[in-house]
Amino acid sequence: MKGKGFLAVLLCGVMLFGVAALAWAAEPQEIAVIVKEATSSFWQNVAKGAQDAEKELVAQGENIKVTFIGPESETKIEQQVNLVENAINRKVMAIVLAPSDPDALVPVVMKAKAAGIPVVIIDSLLNAEEGYVSFLATDNRAAGILCANELIKRAGTKGKVAVMSYVPGVGSEIGRVGGFIDTIKEKTEMEIIGPFYSQSDMVTALNQTIDVLSANPDITAIFGANEPTAIGMGRAIEQLGLAGKIVAIGFDGNKDLQEMVRNGTLQGIAVQNPYRMGYEGVKIAFAAAKGEEVPKYIDTGIVFVTKENIDSEEAKQVLY
Amino acid sequence: MRIFPRSYGANVVVQRFIVIIALVVLFGVFSITTPKFFTLQNVITVALQTSTLAFMGIGVTYVIITGGIDLSIGSVLALSGVIAGLASRAGVSVWVSFLLGLIVGIGCGIVNGFLVTAFDLPPFIATLGMMQIARGIALQITGARAVAGLPAAFGILGNGALWRTENFPGIPYPVVIMIAIALVFDFVLRRHRIGRFIYAVGSNEEAARLSGINVNRTKIIAYIVSGTLAGLTGIVVMSRIVTAQPNAGVAYELDAIATAVIGGTSLMGGSGTISGTMIGAFIVGILRNGLNMRGVSYFIQQIIIGLVIVAAVTADRLQKRRQGR
Numbered sequence: 266m267k268g269k270g271f272l273a274v275l276l277c278g279v280m281l282f283g284v285a286a287l288a289w290a291a292e293p294q295e296i297a298v299i300v301k302e303a304t305s306s307f308w309q310n311v312a313k314g315a316q317d318a319e320k321e322l323v324a325q326g327e328n329i330k331v332t333f334i335g336p337e338s339e340t341k342i343e344q345q346v347n348l349v350e351n352a353i354n355r356k357v358m359a360i361v362l363a364p365s366d367p368d369a370l371v372p373v374v375m376k377a378k379a380a381g382i383p384v385v386i387i388d389s390l391l392n393a394e395e396g397y398v399s400f401l402a403t404d405n406r407a408a409g410i411l412c413a414n415e416l417i418k419r420a421g422t423k424g425k426v427a428v429m430s431y432v433p434g435v436g437s438e439i440g441r442v443g444g445f446i447d448t449i450k451e452k453t454e455m456e457i458i459g460p461f462y463s464q465s466d467m468v469t470a471l472n473q474t475i476d477v478l479s480a481n482p483d484i485t486a487i488f489g490a491n492e493p494t495a496i497g498m499g500r501a502i503e504q505l506g507l508a509g510k511i512v513a514i515g516f517d518g519n520k521d522l523q524e525m526v527r528n529g530t531l532q533g534i535a536v537q538n539p540y541r542m543g544y545e546g547v548k549i550a551f552a553a554a555k556g557e558e559v560p561k562y563i564d565t566g567i568v569f570v571t572k573e574n575i576d577s578e579e580a581k582q583v584l585y
Numbered sequence: 586m587r588i589f590p591r592s593y594g595a596n597v598v599v600q601r602f603i604v605i606i607a608l609v610v611l612f613g614v615f616s617i618t619t620p621k622f623f624t625l626q627n628v629i630t631v632a633l634q635t636s637t638l639a640f641m642g643i644g645v646t647y648v649i650i651t652g653g654i655d656l657s658i659g660s661v662l663a664l665s666g667v668i669a670g671l672a673s674r675a676g677v678s679v680w681v682s683f684l685l686g687l688i689v690g691i692g693c694g695i696v697n698g699f700l701v702t703a704f705d706l707p708p709f710i711a712t713l714g715m716m717q718i719a720r721g722i723a724l725q726i727t728g729a730r731a732v733a734g735l736p737a738a739f740g741i742l743g744n745g746a747l748w749r750t751e752n753f754p755g756i757p758y759p760v761v762i763m764i765a766i767a768l769v770f771d772f773v774l775r776r777h778r779i780g781r782f783i784y785a786v787g788s789n790e791e792a793a794r795l796s797g798i799n800v801n802r803t804k805i806i807a808y809i810v811s812g813t814l815a816g817l818t819g820i821v822v823m824s825r826i827v828t829a830q831p832n833a834g835v836a837y838e839l840d841a842i843a844t845a846v847i848g849g850t851s852l853m854g855g856s857g858t859i860s861g862t863m864i865g866a867f868i869v870g871i872l873r874n875g876l877n878m879r880g881v882s883y884f885i886q887q888i889i890i891g892l893v894i895v896a897a898v899t900a901d902r903l904q905k906r907r908q909g910r
Contacts, residue, residue: 304728338724433883462883466833467731467826472634476877479630480621493830496731500826504744520733521828 293328294358296550298543299348301365301388303335306519307539308363310583311387314543315361322551329358331547342366349373353380359550361543362397363388367436371396383553387542390436394561398553401546403537404564405437409444409490411567412514412535413452416486419532420512422453424485427477429470429498430460431491441516442490458484463494470497478505485511492517495534499525518570518584526575533571536583541565600849600904604864604897611868615875622878629754635870636759637818641841642848642862643770644814647807649845650774652787652854653701653708655808657715658815659837661693663830664719665819670732670739670829679738683820690816691809693719698805716838723831732829743824759821766817770810771859783807787854843890844869847897868893 300308312333319331336344364370374396384397430442463470489495495515508530518536525531616623648655669686700711746755774780782803785793823829848865850857876886
C-alpha cells in the first residue's frame with residue numbers, strides 16, 4: 266500500500282515536472298505581425314513572407330514564433346490600436362506593423378518603444394520616425410517613375426498620355442502619380458490628360474476611361490495607377506477595340522490584370538512585393554530585438570510584369 | 586411616360602420645365618464646345634453610363650415618395666454583384682447567377698422594409714444598418730478581393746447590344762432595360778393602385794391609414810423596389826467590368842438620391858415622378874460624361890455637381906414658397 270502511494274506521488278511529480286518542462290521549452294519569444302486586414306491576398310502574401318522568415322529563423326535554432334493578425338477591415342483603426350496594445354501587454358519580442366493610419370497608431374507605437382519592444386513599420390507611413398526602428402515599403406514615387414519610363418520606352422516622347430488615378434491626396438497616390446507625371450513632363454513633350462480619379466471604383470474608372478478615350482482619339486498612352494482603376498481602364502480599352510493600339514500600363518496584379526497582360530490589352534503591370542515586406546519585416550524585427558543595427562528604410566521594390574516575363578519565377582512570387 | 590404630369594398642378598409643371606431646359610442647355614453647350622460629344626457613339630455611351638444611375642434613382646424615388654430614404658443602395662449593389670460573381674465563378678450558369686444577385690437585392694429590400702415597418706425604425710437608421718451589413722458581407726465573403734476570372738458570358742448583360750451591326754453600334758442592353766424599367770415603374774406609380782398608395786402614405790401617413798390603406802405593406806413594397814433595382818444595378822455594373830468588386834458602389838446611394846432630388850422629388854415625401862428622376866439621371870450623366878470629355882478637373886466636377894443639386898432644390902423651394910403665398 267505504502268509503496269503504491271509513493272509511486273503515485275512520484276508519478277504525479279514526474280508529470281508535473283514534465284508539464285512545467287514542456288511549458289518552459291515551448292515558451293518561444295513572439296514576433297507579432299499586425300497588418301491592416303488579414304484576409305486579402307496582398308496581406309496573405311505578407312503572411313507567407315513572414316512565415317518563411319519564421320521557418321528560417323527556427324531552422325537556425327532560434328526559439329521564436331511569428332503570429333499574424335489584423336482587424337476585420339482596413340478602416341477599423343481602433344481595433345488595430347488594440348491589437349498592438351495587446352501585443353505590448355504580452356511582452357512580445359518585436360512588432361511588425363502595417364499602420365492603417367499614419368497618425369492614429371503613433372501613441373501606441375511610442376508605448377511599445379517605451380516598453381523596449383522594437384517596431385518595424387511595413388507598407389504604409391507612420392508619422393513618428395523616432396518610434397520605429399525600420400520602415401519597409403514600396404517607394405511609390407520610384408514606382409511611378411518606373412512606370413513612366415516603361416511607358417516612354419514603348420510610346421516614345423510625343424503624343425498624348427492619359428493618367429487614371431484613384432483617390433486624390435492619399436499618401437501612396439501623391440508619390441506614385443506625382444512621380445509618374447513629373448517624369449513624363451521632364452523627359453517627354455507629351456500632353457498629359459488628367460489625372461482622373463476613380464475613387465478606386467472599377468465602374469467609375471471604366472466610365473472615365475471611355476469618356477477620355479472617346480474625346481481624345483489621338484491618345485497614344487494611358488496609365489492606370491492602382492488595381493481597380495487599371496481593371497476598369499483595361500475593360501474600357503477592350504470595349505473600344507483599342508487593345509494593342511495604345512500603350513497601356515497598369516499597377517498591381519490580380520488575375521484579371523494578368524489576363525490583360527497576356528492578351529495584350531496592357532503592355533505591362535507594376536506589381537508590389539508584399540512577400541518581401543513580410544519576410545524582411547520579420548528578419549529585421551528579430552535583428553533589432555537582438556540589438557543589432559538595422560537599416561532605417563528599405564524599398565521593397567516593384568516587379569514590372571510583361572507578356573515576356575509573366576511566367577518567370579520572379580513574377581510568380583509577386584503575382585496573386 | 587408623361588413628361589408634364591397633369592395631375593400635380595402648375596408648380597410641378599414649371600419646375601419640370603426648368604429642369605428640362607437645364608437638360609437641353611447642358612446638352613447644347615457640350616455639343617458645341619466639346620468635339621466628339623454629339624456623336625452617335627457618345628450619345629449611346631451617355632445613355633449606357635446613365636442607365637445605372639437611373640435604376641438606382643427610380644428605386645430610391647419610390648422610397649422617398651413614401652417619406653423614407655434608402656442609404657443601403659451602394660452596398661446592396663456590391664453584395665448582389667459579388668454574389669452573382671461568386672456563383673458564376675463556382676460554375677453556376679451566368680443567368681442563374683444574375684438571378685441570384687437580383688434575389689439578394691430583393692432580400693435586402695424586404696429586410697429594410699421590415700425594419701422600417703415591423704420594428705418601426707427610422708428609415709435613415711434601418712438602411713444605414715443595412716448599408717454596413719451588406720458591405721460587410723460583401724467584403725467578408727470575398728476577403729475584400731475582386732472576384733476575377735469570370736466567364737466571358739458574364740459580360741454580355743453589360744456590354745452586349747441590341748441591333749448591333751457593322752455601321753450601328755447597337756443599343757446596349759442596360760439602356761434597353763432602363764427604358765423598359767422606366768416605363769413600367771412610371772406606369773405603376775401613376776396608374777396602379779400601389780402607386781396611389783405610395784403617394785398617399787408619403788403625403789399623410791395617418792390619413793392613408795384611416796382611409797384603409799395598408800401603410801406597412803405599401804412601405805415594404807417601396808423598399809423592395811429599391812432593393813431590387815439596387816440588385817439589378819449591381820449585376821449590370823459588375824457585368825460591365827466582367828469582375829465583381831466588393832467595394833464597388835461606395836456612396837452611389839447619394840448619386841441616386843441626387844438624381845431623384847434634381848428631378849423634383851421632395852425628401853419630405855408625397856411628391857416625385859419617374860420622368861423627373863430620369864431627367865435628373867440624365868443631367869448628372871451628361872454632366873459627368875461631358876466634363877470628363879472636356880478634361881475638367883475632378884475637383885471642379887464635384888463642385889459643379891454639388892451646385893446643380895443645390896440649385897435644383899432651391900428652384901423647387903422658391904417655386905413652392907411662391908405658390909404658398
